[in-house]
Amino acid sequence: MTTTQLFILGRGADAGSERGVDCPGELPPASDPHLVERARKAKEALGDRVFVLGHHYQRDEVIQFADVTGDSFKLAQQAAARPGAEFIVFCGVHFMAESADILTSPSQRVVLPDLAAGCSMADMATFDQVEECWEALEDAGLAGDVIPVTYMNSSADIKAFCGRHGGVVCTSSNARRALEWAFAQGKQVLFLPDQHLGRNTAVLEMGMSLEDCVVWNPHRPNDMGKVAEARMILWKGHCSVHGRFTPESVDDVRERIPGVNVLVHPECRHEVVLKADHVGSTEHIIKTLQAAPSGSSWAVGTELNLVKRLGQMFPDKNVSFLDKTVCYCSTMNRIDLPHLVWALESLALGETVNQITVDQDTARWAKVALDRMLALP
Numbered sequence: 562m563t564t565t566q567l568f569i570l571g572r573g574a575d576a577g578s579e580r581g582v583d584c585p586g587e588l589p590p591a592s593d594p595h596l597v598e599r600a601r602k603a604k605e606a607l608g609d610r611v612f613v614l615g616h617h618y619q620r621d622e623v624i625q626f627a628d629v630t631g632d633s634f635k636l637a638q639q640a641a642a643r644p645g646a647e648f649i650v651f652c653g654v655h656f657m658a659e660s661a662d663i664l665t666s667p668s669q670r671v672v673l674p675d676l677a678a679g680c681s682m683a684d685m686a687t688f689d690q691v692e693e694c695w696e697a698l699e700d701a702g703l704a705g706d707v708i709p710v711t712y713m714n715s716s717a718d719i720k721a722f723c724g725r726h727g728g729v730v731c732t733s734s735n736a737r738r739a740l741e742w743a744f745a746q747g748k749q750v751l752f753l754p755d756q757h758l759g760r761n762t763a764v765l766e767m768g769m770s771l772e773d774c775v776v777w778n779p780h781r782p783n784d785m786g787k788v789a790e791a792r793m794i795l796w797k798g799h800c801s802v803h804g805r806f807t808p809e810s811v812d813d814v815r816e817r818i819p820g821v822n823v824l825v826h827p828e829c830r831h832e833v834v835l836k837a838d839h840v841g842s843t844e845h846i847i848k849t850l851q852a853a854p855s856g857s858s859w860a861v862g863t864e865l866n867l868v869k870r871l872g873q874m875f876p877d878k879n880v881s882f883l884d885k886t887v888c889y890c891s892t893m894n895r896i897d898l899p900h901l902v903w904a905l906e907s908l909a910l911g912e913t914v915n916q917i918t919v920d921q922d923t924a925r926w927a928k929v930a931l932d933r934m935l936a937l938p
Contacts, residue, residue: 596898600626603905611908612646614639614661616653617843618864618893623652623901632843633657633713634732637664640671648672648908651917652896654680658917659717663924663931671917672908674900679892680714682828685798686754688718690779694751694796695726701785707794708743711753712736714800717919717927719753724929731934733827733842736762738937749791751777754798761827761834763793771831802890803828806862810884811836814860818881824849825862825883833862843867850875865889 604611604626614636615627624630629639636657640649641664649671651658658673665671691709698704709728711719720730727746731739736758743750752759756776763769775791777783788794806829814821823837824846834840839849846863853859855877861868862883872880907914919927 596902597622597625600898600902600905603902603909606909607648607905609645610647611650611905612640612643612648613650614652616657616893617847617867617870618890619652619896620866620889620894621870622898623896624870626901627652632732632734633660635844637661640665640669644669648913650674650901650904650908652901654678654683654892655917656680656683656714656716659919660713660720660927660931662917662919663717663720663927670913672904672913673896673915673917674904675895675897676915677892678895681801681892682712682755682798683715683719686711686715686719686779686796688716688722691719691722691753691796694777694779695722697783697785698751698788701789703749703785703789706748707751708747708749709751709753710739710743710759711930712755712758715754717923720927720930721923722926723753724926724931724933728930729933729937730927730930733758734844735934735937736827737766739934740767742933742937744792749794751794751796753796755800755828756795756797757799757804757830757834758827759793759795760831761829761840764831765834765840769793800828802864803862804830806830806833806884808832808836810862811860813885814881814883818858818860818879821858821860821879821881822853823860823862823883829862837862847871850878850880853878864893866893 613626613628615624615630617630617632637660640661644666649661649665649669651661651671651673655678658671662671695704698707709723709726711723711730713730713732729739740750740762760774763774764771769792773791774793774795775787776795776797778797803826811823824839825834825837827840850859850871858879860881860883865882866889868882904914
């Protein structure tokens with residue numbers, strides 16, 4: 562492969578490139594030693610016309626080119642706050658780029674370097690499945706008192722569904738406020754698509770019991786009697802990374818590291834969160850470690866790229882990954898340096914690639930749900 566060639570998904574293969582990861586261990590190097598310089602030159606040529614967003618779970622080789630790093634909602638906000646940028650290159654996954662397109666102006670173009678960078682959690686709740694669920698709630702005479710609340714980690718059409726049906730979007734940091742708002746509007750909440758965030762927020766932050774929660778399985782018949790009695794109707798979805806942490810992971814790390822503080826994301830299973838010392842969003846995890854005393858030990862239950870970066874950011878603290886075997890987020894890692902270079906160089910040459918667009922009606926209703934979240938106290 563020459564220095565002017567890149568293998569893009571579906572256009573060739575390079576056995577030495579970073580396709581997938583082996584855990585545990587380091588990610589393999591970029592397939593072209595000149596990619597860093599090419600990315601720098603392309604970004605420099607674009608100047609203020611491009612604004613690069615990097616999610617916390619991105620690998621370091623991509624994050625180094627981000628103008629702003631953050632969680633999905635912060636990055637969407639940052640995209641909207643840069644109306645002068647012609648191109649928003651979103652180094653994250655598909656639903657994040659959709660949110661950026663919804664919140665930016667029509668003159669701006671949002672680019673996702675690899676269209677295969679999806680989200681398994683978001684894919685667990687399709688529009689047709691949610692419509693079928695709602696029809697079942699209507700047939701049971703329940704829908705009038707149900708407020709849909711969707712996690713930011715959902716597709717644009719699910720956000721739009723919530724907008725149409727009087728619902729709201731939430732993040733892991735404001736889920737409690739969103740639920741409090743929802744219960745002021747109705748008697749029950751349909752929480753999409755992550756059951757763990759919904760359960761952990763309802764039980765640990767709002768004082769509900771596990772009996773107040775019922776799981777809606779879109780692939781099997783559901784007991785409508787139990788659904789009618791529940792306050793939280795939790796969609797059967799989860800994060801493939803956070804969902805793999807176990808209570809045994811917590812027990813094991815406590816045995817290996819005396820005095821360790823266990824800090825986990827609320828997308829983790831309820832029994833894992835119960836065993837942890839601290840729980841919070843990605844931004845909360847970063848702030849907690851920033852404020853932690855020098856010399857303290859922390860086992861962090863979230864995506865491995867971020868945990869490794871936190872160890873580099875806070876060398877005076879002992880930062881460990883909560884589990885020995887859980888891998889990187891495979892879909893987030895599809896945004897690699899070859900794809901980023903390809904996107905930036907294409908834009909510099911006047912070709913817009915992998916543009917993410919949300920149709921006008923979906924965008925309008927999704928923005929209604931997003932605006933309701935923004936209006937929360």
